[in-house]
Amino acid sequence: MKVAQAILEKEEIKQQSSNMKRPFILAAVMLAMFMAAIEATIVSTAMPAIVGELGGFSLYSWVFSSYLLMNAVTVLIYGKLSDLFGRKPVLIFGISVFLAGSAMCGMVSSMEWLIAARFIQGFGAGAVMPIASTIVGDIYTKEERAKIQGYLSSVWGISAIMGPAIGGLLVQFVSWRFVFWVNIPLGLLAIAGLVLYLHENVERKKHEIDYKGALFLFLSISTAMIVLVEGGIRWPWMSSPVLLISSAAILTFVLFIRQEKRAKEPMMPFSIWKEKSIFIANMTSLTTGVMLIGISSFLPAFVQAVMGQTPIVAGFTLTAMSIGWPIASTISGRLLFKIGFRTTSVIGGAALIAGSAVFFTLTPDDGPLWAAFGSFLVGIGMGMTTTAFIVSIQSTVSWEQRGSATAANMFMRTLGNTIGAALLGGILNTRLQSYFREEGIGETIDLDSVNRLLSPEEASKLSADAMHALKEGLTYSLHSVYIMVFVFAVISFALILRLPKEKKEAQEK
Incomplete structure (x- = not known):
């Protein structure tokens, strides 16, 4: 009895010590998430200035695409590695690689080197989001997680709002290179x-990491991206x-699908896709991921180059999406x-079409x-659908499958971003090359001439014609991009309409 009591007291002391450290751990996790979350919007805002200086439109x-490709491929691998070696070393490794890539991005002298540095940055970023979320699940009880998830959601909202504003300010008053260097103190x-x-x-524990599946997935996505980006151009x-x-x-x-069916611990557990609600939620996340990257990547270029606005104003147009989302x-x-x-998802799908x-x-x-x-309407649609999908998925599967199911949905959205960046690019x-050819100006103006339009100094030297x-x-080519975004919004809505009705709704009708 005394031994049991002593053990209990020891566990209570250990738990109290852990509880005292949890706010600091949560702060570190939220900081890492903020660093990764702000990356998308802050870089999008800076891209016109980057192209204006480095060229290579x-x-x-x-x-x-390079960043998202490595992120998509590694996110599932890092989840497996954290089970083998613990969350701490894997997350620290991911942050370190991300910071190395960020430092390199800020020092490049050409667009080719920037793309290479973004590969490294994406390789590290794949660890941040899944491992950070897993750590929160490890150190908080089931009852506490609802409140903590609110904090994590606020990180996305704050970073999405601050990203365009910070990016615009850095570009306009300092240098676009600080858009990448600002990650370093946060990561440290x-x-x-x-x-x-x-x-x-x-x-x-003995685990079998699905390296073959990761290799096949990387080769499949990267080769598809090459075709989508270079087809019709090169x-x-x-x-x-x-x-x-x-x-x-x-x-x-x-080969990837075949490997996943044979692997003992597959990267992508296709068995959970047999549930209709999960299948539709994942496919819709893929299509909305394409939409999201299409707007966040190319809207700043339209606002700055075509509308003639400043980087801060371009950042504001993306910030509106970030306000609507949370x-x-x-x-x-x-x-x-x-x-x-x-029904909640249907409302969100309608907002996506309207936006x-x-x-x-x-x-x-x-x-x-x-x-x-x-942008605000699209943010409303994304906020409504993503929350509904996660709740639906986590309510459908057992506790043992919840992590895999949530990770699969995250992967599909990232895959949508990756495909969208390549396809829409x-x-x-x-379309831009086709326009120049149809107007008979292809010999004097080419794709990289757009670089001059995105640089205020170079733009002032252009003739009126x-x-x-x-x-x-x-304008012509971006209109074609937004037609495709609209098509994906319609596809998303059509998929949402096929979500199964809840039992309560079915009984009422």
């Missing part, structure tokens, strides 16, 4: 917090290189209990406020 989409503080306060007792669509690389993409994807997430959480996840319709009809004369309104380049041609061409 034809490689614009690769700056996003997060590492310090983890080293000092997070202590783990890792139970050593090679004709029906040329031998495009057909050969497309065949490689299909083959490696088939507001809608909060509302969605309340609506789920009143009208169900399906994308604004971009579909956007003209240079509409001004940045109208662009910001469309390819459309932009193809060249300025007009570049703005018209960019």
